[in-house]
Amino acid sequence: MTAPSHSPTRYAGRWPSRIVLGLPAALALLLLVVPLAALLVQADWSRIPSDLATPTVLPALRLSLTTTSVTAVLCLLLGTPLAWFLARSDHPVTSWVRALLTVPLVLPPVVGGVALLLTWGRNGLLGQYLTPFGIQIPFTTVAVVLAETFVAMPYYVLAVEGAMRGLDPRLESVARTLGASDLRYLRTVGIPLVLPGIAGGLALAWARALGEFGATITFAGNFPGRTQTLPLLVYVELERDPQVAISISIMLLAVSVLVLGVLRGRWLR
Amino acid sequence: MSGGGGAGLDARIALTRGTTEVDVALTAEPGQVIGVLGPNGGGKTTTVLALAGVLRLDSGHVRVDGGLWADSTHHLEPEQRGVGLMLADSLLFPHLRALDNVAYGPRSRGVGRGAARARAHTELDRVGLADRAGAKPAELSSGQQARVALARALATDPALLLLDEPLSALDPDTRARTRSDLATRLAAYSGVTVLVTHDPLDALTLADHLVFVEDGRVTQTGTPSEVLREPRSAYVGTVVGLNLYAAQGDSRGHVRTLDGGRIVTTGPTEGAVWATIPPTAVSLHAHEPEGSPRNTWRMRIASVTMQGQSARIGLLGDVPLTAEVTLESVAALGLRVGAEVWAAVKATEVRTYPR
Numbered sequence: 001m002t003a004p005s006h007s008p009t010r011y012a013g014r015w016p017s018r019i020v021l022g023l024p025a026a027l028a029l030l031l032l033v034v035p036l037a038a039l040l041v042q043a044d045w046s047r048i049p050s051d052l053a054t055p056t057v058l059p060a061l062r063l064s065l066t067t068t069s070v071t072a073v074l075c076l077l078l079g080t081p082l083a084w085f086l087a088r089s090d091h092p093v094t095s096w097v098r099a100l101l102t103v104p105l106v107l108p109p110v111v112g113g114v115a116l117l118l119t120w121g122r123n124g125l126l127g128q129y130l131t132p133f134g135i136q137i138p139f140t141t142v143a144v145v146l147a148e149t150f151v152a153m154p155y156y157v158l159a160v161e162g163a164m165r166g167l168d169p170r171l172e173s174v175a176r177t178l179g180a181s182d183l184r185y186l187r188t189v190g191i192p193l194v195l196p197g198i199a200g201g202l203a204l205a206w207a208r209a210l211g212e213f214g215a216t217i218t219f220a221g222n223f224p225g226r227t228q229t230l231p232l233l234v235y236v237e238l239e240r241d242p243q244v245a246i247s248i249s250i251m252l253l254a255v256s257v258l259v260l261g262v263l264r265g266r267w268l269r
Numbered sequence: 270m271s272g273g274g275g276a277g278l279d280a281r282i283a284l285t286r287g288t289t290e291v292d293v294a295l296t297a298e299p300g301q302v303i304g305v306l307g308p309n310g311g312g313k314t315t316t317v318l319a320l321a322g323v324l325r326l327d328s329g330h331v332r333v334d335g336g337l338w339a340d341s342t343h344h345l346e347p348e349q350r351g352v353g354l355m356l357a358d359s360l361l362f363p364h365l366r367a368l369d370n371v372a373y374g375p376r377s378r379g380v381g382r383g384a385a386r387a388r389a390h391t392e393l394d395r396v397g398l399a400d401r402a403g404a405k406p407a408e409l410s411s412g413q414q415a416r417v418a419l420a421r422a423l424a425t426d427p428a429l430l431l432l433d434e435p436l437s438a439l440d441p442d443t444r445a446r447t448r449s450d451l452a453t454r455l456a457a458y459s460g461v462t463v464l465v466t467h468d469p470l471d472a473l474t475l476a477d478h479l480v481f482v483e484d485g486r487v488t489q490t491g492t493p494s495e496v497l498r499e500p501r502s503a504y505v506g507t508v509v510g511l512n513l514y515a516a517q518g519d520s521r522g523h524v525r526t527l528d529g530g531r532i533v534t535t536g537p538t539e540g541a542v543w544a545t546i547p548p549t550a551v552s553l554h555a556h557e558p559e560g561s562p563r564n565t566w567r568m569r570i571a572s573v574t575m576q577g578q579s580a581r582i583g584l585l586g587d588v589p590l591t592a593e594v595t596l597e598s599v600a601a602l603g604l605r606v607g608a609e610v611w612a613a614v615k616a617t618e619v620r621t622y623p624r
Contacts (some may be wrong), residue, residue, distance in 0.1 A: 170360055173323045176347035177354040178374035178425060188373070192364050 039253060043246045051247035059225040060233040067141065067229065068209040071148040075156040075205045080198065083157045084186070087164035098161075101154045112150050113218025120146065120219075143220035144227050148209035156205035163197020164190070200263055207259045210252070277301070278429060278461040281329035282319045291315045291485040292329070295463065297478065299334075302455055302462040304476025304493075306469070308504060312485040313465045317433045320463060321354050322347035333428045333461070348377070350429070353422030357434040359414040361406040367393065367417045368402040374425035392420035396454055412443040416450055423458065430455075430462045436471060448474060469508045473497075481505050499622050501543060512546040512590050515624060524621060530588035533564050536621035543624050548581065550618035551592035554611040555602055564614045566590075570606050573599065580604070584612055 051057070086094055104112060120127045120137040127137060137143050167190065175185040191198075213231040220227040222236065230248055237245040277298040284291055291312035297303045305313050318324040320331060322338065322345055330340040338345045347354075361370050371389035376382065393399050396416040406414055415435060422430060435451065436444045452475055455462055466472055472479055473493045481489040481502065488502040500506040506513030516524035518538040525531055532544055552558075558565055568590065572583035580599045584590040590612055594604075602610065 168360065170356055171362065173318070173321065173347065174354050174356065174360050175362075175373070175377070176323070177321050177350070177352045177427075177431075178421070179348045179377035180373070181348060181377075184377060189362050189364075193362075 043250055044243055048247045051244045054244055060228050060230050064229040067144045067148055068206050070145050071152050071209040072202050072206045074149050075153055079153050079156045083160035086161045104151055104154050109214030110218050113215035116219040139221040141226055144216055147215040147219045148212045151212050152205035152209040155208050156201040159201030160197050163194040203259050203263055276334050279332040282316050283329040284327040286315045289485050293482055293487055297461045300459055302476045304472035304479045305465045306472050307482040311483050313482055317431045317465055321352050322350050351427045353427035353430040355418045355422045355432045355435050358438045359418040363406050367404050371421045371424050388424055392424045396420045411439050412447045415447050428460045430460055433465045514544045516542050516544045533616045534619035534621050535616045541624035542621040544619055544621045546614055546619055548591045548593035550614055552613045553594055557611050558613045566612050568610055568612050570608050
């Protein structure tokens with residue numbers, strides 16, 4: 001009665017097709033893997049501890065951790081409600097908002113940086129109203145956070161919206177007949193059931209924020225201790241002491257792999 | 270049936286959802302169980318969701334125990350109504366224990382934690398699950414989940430209990446047991462129950478009054494025994510297992526079906542009538558039978574299905590028929606799809622009643 005099941009060993013094709021397809025496939029794999037391997041091979045592993053203790057690294061590390069954490073919190077506090085509205089609405093405007101959200105995903109980060117400058121700069125769309133109060137956003141730590149949030153928020157919102165759309169809408173109908181307001185439903189049922197999606201979205205957004213370079217250097221500059229995050233430091237050190245740059249890169253690679261491992265096991269397939 | 274300001278349910282649900290225009294009237298007294306039956310997509314679930322307040326009415330009204338819940342201008346949200354909702358797949362909150370699922374309603378309505386849990390215990394006990402209070406839904410069988418969902422729906426003392434296909438997700442054994450649990454619990458419930466189902470057994474064993482909804486309209490209402498005796502639509506005929514024909518009185522002693530078939534009956538034959546023939550009253554013969562006044566038709570066999578010790582034979586001819594015969598006749602007469610056969614029905618077995 002059951003449908004014929006697929007054999008566990010899949011048909012791999014005949015020799016000609018293995019060569020015609022296999023060669024480019026192997027090339028694709030090499031193009032991705034060799035640079036990562038190069039990083040590991042070229043590194044002077046014994047120097048990594050002392051490299052990471054270089055006076056410039058610690059402030060950059062601290063700055064990266066603070067700004068990415070603040071970005072993650074902003075995603076959680078602002079992105080979750082946005083995801084909620086997107087998930088519930090069938091209004092045509094919603095699909096436009098969702099399309100708009102994906103723009104920062106594909107936008108060159110430098111362009112994002114320019115856009116942020118035009119928004120928050122001295123004469124920017126919003127910045128012009130802050131200038132009279134002596135508030136200046138560009139080239140400050142706040143600018144780093146804004147740049148990171150700009151690139152990371154879409155990842156978070158789309159991940160959480162997906163999780164929320166996966167909820168059976170009848171659960172809310174039942175909860176409401178039981179007397180729960182929509183806020184109580186959200187707090188007691190909706191959010192607890194999408195926690196894995198929220199955690200996955202946070203990890204994704206945080207990793208994206210940690211790697212942010214183009215928008216940051218354009219909008220926030222490259223000032224040690226204030227706006228110089230780890231990726232920016234890598235860029236600087238590559239000129240001065242490539243081995244330090246490699247050591248930091250390996251640390252960032254390790255963090256990325258760690259995040260990916262956490263995501264893969266539980267939330268991504 | 271209750272009037273405008275009386276106790277119980279007085280509703281006319283009129284709204285359009287998708288391509289179905291629903292216009293269904295329901296009335297019930299406290300303690301009554303209304304069975305709503307009909308084909309899928311006919312508007313049953315829409316009716317339930319409108320009663321719950323999840324969907325808004327285009328027109329009509331919902332009054333429960335004299336209070337106005339909704340009409341064309343007025344709409345109480347689900348949380349403002351006193352309504353319990355139980356759906357096919359139970360839909361328990363998967364991250365909460367059975368006890369907290371049942372306590373969710375009282376808690377949402379402002380009852381303190383201790384009192385809500387005590388109430389939840391009582392409700393779980395009433396469905397025989399006091400010992401499973403600490404289990405998560407995934408640790409419960411499907412039948413237990415259904416009983417927890419019922420306890421949860423009743424823990425807020427709703428004036429109106431809505432059961433939408435409450436047993437349809439259960440396997441047959443579990444369904445039979447859960448059906449009797451449900452009957453026991455409903456007997457002790459003083460509000461109005463609206464039970465949506467497509468299972469005739471649910472309707473006949475649980476409901477006091479049946480409402481058939483087809484294509485958004487009520488096609489028949491009545492007590493189960495009234496409906497069993499005199500079905501008034503092709504769907505209802507199928508549900509109660511009778512051959513049903515819309516017919517017109519012909520010469521005396523005859524009616525003519527709308528397809529032109531002629532049926533001999535001892536029942537009344539004036540004007541527009543329904544005619545029913547029980548499948549067990551049909552006898553099949555290899556040759557044309559002779560004798561007392563009866564119907565005999567030359568038929569072709571369209572289907573043969575086994576059902577326990579008997580077989581149901583679908584027959585096509587002047588008067589399409591379903592016959593129920595013994596397995597022996599199937600063998601003796603060589604009944605197979607495509608074969609020709611004579612069907613005979615005594616005139617006294619054909620019941621007619623005004624349409």
